[in-house]
Amino acid sequence: MDILIVYGTTEGQTRKIVRFLTDRFRGAGHAVTEADAADGLATTISDFDRVILAASVHAGRYQSSIVHLARANHDALTARRAVFLSISLTAASDDVEERQGLEECVEKFAHETGWTPNHVEHVAGAFRFTQYDFFKGLVMRSIAARHNIKVARGADLELTDWDALACFANNFAGPPGN
Template sequence: MARYLMAFHSREGQTFKITNRLAERLQARGHEVELVSIPELAATFSIAGYDGIVIGASVRYGHFSQLFYQFIQRHHHALASVPSAFFGVNLTARKADKNTPETNAYMRKFAVKSPWHPTVQGVFAGACVYSKYRWYDKAIIRLIMKMTKGPTDPGQDVEFTDWQAVDSFAGQLDEMVG
């Protein structure tokens, strides 16, 4: 079976949760998976010994983090040398017409901005976790949610992730290394 490196950049924990679910699905298929956060990985990254690499990152205020892009910029040649996958997590993907890499604006921006072109791509809706936001972030995200007809009750956290889509993506990752 294959050995996967699964790296993630998560802010409130939903990207980690999705990455963990993918790892569990691959492990259930007999694969070995190492999970690591991009901040931990940045200094020591090596593809040695991995058959496939999966990276997940979340969007905040319309952008993937600079740390994520710096990691990609620094290591895109290594990432291109093995089968690789990328998935983005954002609240826009909660809408049916924005939940594919082709229809999601953040994934399209990534495709233009990134020197890395992963073998497989996915996008998943995240969670609106008001309980974890600072007061400023809570106010801004409530405004964004109001404008996009999302949940605005600051006392209620809402998870939008389609776990069946995550499981389906795990199948694509399994086939990616083949």
């Protein structure tokens, strides 16, 4: 099976998640093409059996490169099994209101692009303090403190559940030739 994964990333956690999925799919015998949406797409979505679009939420919005790509390709995305990976810190939360806010981000994305994914997989991201400027670092430390998350000074903290992501990969692709 030919799988396309197109992603948008800000601090790099989405790219790390995509690389994990790529390795899982290739290890299972699938052909995988991955592309950063900011670099443009050197192929057409219709060349692939299945597609994953992955983007991270920052201030309630996904990367504009993914929004533009989904808008321009919504017919091709709708014509095949295509899922959306929404990467966020909120995905690690059990708070009902926060999770509702995440669903609203996805609804806004669908409205902006005209594409309603077959499935949305919420994946927890990471605190990337080594990537933040001073002010973003203050905001992110405040978010961590509000959720009783302890982060060592100058350290990053991954919240991604790699086992859950492996289960998603197995369910999405199935066995080779499927």
